[in-house]
Amino acid sequence: MNVQEGQSSPPSDDPGELPVPDVEAETTPSPGGAEPKDTEPVALRLHPLTFVVGAARELIALLAAGAAGLAVGGLSTAFYFTLVGLGIGFLFHMATWATFTYTVQEDRIELRRALIARSVKTIPRDRIRGVDINATLAHRLLRLAIVHIDAGADGGEGELNAVSLQEAERLRKVLLARAPVAERDEPDPQRRVLGRMRSRWYVYAPLSGAYLLTPFALAGSLLGTLYNLSDDFGLVTQERLENLGHEVVGLPTLIVIILAILFLIAMPVMSVIVFTLFNWDFTVYERDGSVVAERGLMARRSVSLERRRIRGVELADNPFERLAGVVRLGALVTGLGDAAHRGRLLPAAPRTAVESLGRGVLGPLPAPLTMHPRGARSRRITRAVAPPIGVGVLAVVAGQPWVAYGCAVAALLAVPLGIDRYRQLGHASDGERLTVRSGSLRRRQAVVEHGAVVGWRIRQTLFQRRLGLATLIVAVGAGDGGYPAVDMAEEDAAAFAAEITPDWLDPFTLR
Template identity: 75%
Template sequence: MSAPAAATRTSRLHPLTFVVGATRELLALLAAGATGLAVGGLSTAFYFTLIGLAFGFVLHLVNWATFTYSLHDDRIELRRSLIGRSVKTIPLERIRGVDISAGLPHRALRLAIVHIDAGSDGGEGELNAVSRQEAEHLRNLLLGRAGADDEPRRELARTPPRWFVFAPLSGAYLLTPFALAGSLLGTLYNLGDDLGLITQDRLSDLGHELVGLPTSVVIALAVLLLLAMPVMSMLAFAAFNWDFRVYARDGSVVAERGLVTRRSVSLERRRIRGVELSDNPFERLAKVVRLDALVTGLGDAVQRGRLFPAAPRPVAEQLVAQVLGPMPAPLAPHPRAARGRRILRAVTPPLGIAALALATGHAWVTYACLAAAVLAVPLGLDRYRQLGHATDTAHLTLRSGSLRRRQVVVDHDAIIGWRLRRTLFQRRLGLATLYVAVGAGEGGYPAIDIAEEDAVDLAAEITPAWVQPFQR
């Protein structure tokens, strides 16, 4: 329940809200004007575009005039009245987080967008846009911290620019520029096709010119592309994670990031039930990890739960200690019987495909799959080496994976159940997979191929009242 200061208060969005929309309409108008001139003058389609842009501007103004929000002791109401009336009510007790973001138009006008996340039960709402001061004030009121507007914040961690060199280690950032380039080329192709600028003959001529390029030119272009990939990935990383800061304020952990669009995400400490550290083999060699929070009832957890996009492991572990507490260590290895299972599971897929290819007479596919099976043996060995678990008086940690290694650390209090699974092959080796049910993140995490006795003892050590009645 929020403080009395949050009692009934009805407000409108900032009067400059429709100016942000008008800016977008103006940019679209300029693009339409340039297109009209490129095709030889102002066509009928261009005038229709002008009418559409004018209608869009009026619509922004009407939306501002007909939208209000009311803050009560126990809820916030988003009300819209035009031809019909709609009221969306979000109970304060259901609110999981309040995020603040601002794109370039918003930042120029000192405005911000307030996004209210109330989980699957309470839904979500958005206020686009209010003043920056109002956004911060609303966040405190909605999260039950009235009167905390002037509370100082304590910085926990910050991403320096030199960490941008970690971007090429992640496949997501390495391929992001190509995805953006593909989207841009697709848009240009569709636009050129609609305007009649792209024809089959022109495409054929372009194809012949590309095929006719000298080999040295093709090699040079390939080298330039390979050199551009890490540079573009660092630029993409910087755009999304510029000046990434994590700080503590008023019972929450707040993460701010972004260059073009600045976003501030608040995570209540009492809802943070654990963390996840993940990396790939390249990041592992550089001792770099990505850090995410496991938060109860959090929507869009992949983006909103991010605590570090990429950081040296000691720095990430230090942040974990400040947010959650020290990580249990050292990790206990799993039985040697698990090694054979990890290798077998790694080589079985390529061997199976090789058998099918051999039966159908595809020799080159057979040889390729056999080579992949040989290369999969080190992968299986590494998967075994990464298996581990540990617990202390407050936290449990589990680790598994190789191409994407994940280590989760969860509060004992966050564990809501256990599930012990044993396949026929695991029973013969005395192994089991222990699933830890957690009311946050993905909902459950496995301790893979752990000794059956260790699985039972681990569960009994953390929740003895649940397990001891079933022990012999």
């Protein structure tokens, strides 16, 4: 990742940014146009080409209808099926466009629908957590975009599909700003790039299990679709399935080995392809008081996060990513919906690049981490080996020696896992931010501003009390809501909390 702090570049110089066409301001309601100045807010409509985008989105359904007509009555029937489906879809989208309006007020945005029943959805401006701008391939060809408004659990959501690119950028700026509308007509300031994903980092995709299993998901979907279509047309019978099974079982061993090798090779290759499609030209930049993350090849997505609502960051990895020095970065945002996807700042990158981006978004990350006492190591090892040992004991009682042998091997392999879990434990504070880390198969390190802490919880089990340990949970009004510092020394847990929020713990502390 190239981290370019303190540098600015015009928006037009970045290929990853959605282009903004120049149009003249209008003084009357116009499709996807800007609000007139010095007048009352007017009701605006979506772009007139909305029905074209809808037709493109439903093209697959129309092709399915045509295929059904071809199977039932030939080419002419297929043509009429497709024509009728296209006509119904066209009328529906035209009616939706004609009966939907939106109005941006000083304190809210109103979405009005009157297709069958009249409805008005009001989203308060001060509840809006983020504004996403998405553009599928059809939207990009027509220079349109989808604006998704996220106001958290209490404010609801809203979507405008579709508006012009200029209107999408205007809405993003207006809805995320806090000054009056009349003060926000100045040109967009230059953006500052915080980080950008390099193309050679796409090869890290196989290290994540989600992308590595892509071939299985694609093969399952394809086989399921083919089976359903064949079953609908009467092509699947019990006899044919049995014959197919015998043919597969009867394949030569060499062919089976070759197919297995090809499938194993396809797994990392397909994961890289899918990873590239979703994260192409992943760029993080700062503009208008927001941190914006743009990504995607076929469908471009732009997620805006208010900087004042970003209360921390989270670094996550697994053992394979740790061996390669790769980390994933996410933002902890107050009241953000679908934080796992919308808060993503970098899907996979070298640790140095991730930490540099984290400093650009939040500030210096506390380091080094304080290790936890040795009592935590014995507890981590015990918790790792206890499950296989328990199952092995039950297997011996049930007279299953081979299961018991397998559990014994699993218990031995769990010892290094427990040791690694202990090594990953740690906490630190630099006076402005705190960090806690835990986990092995999925290691997570949360970095949180002191001002984002809303409470503490100290938890002790019977075994922890015997070892003088405690788990300190940092309650935060962002992200998952709480982040644990597992198996700290009992006195360190109270001291750590008292150092960050002394006034809260003074009434309960003995001097």
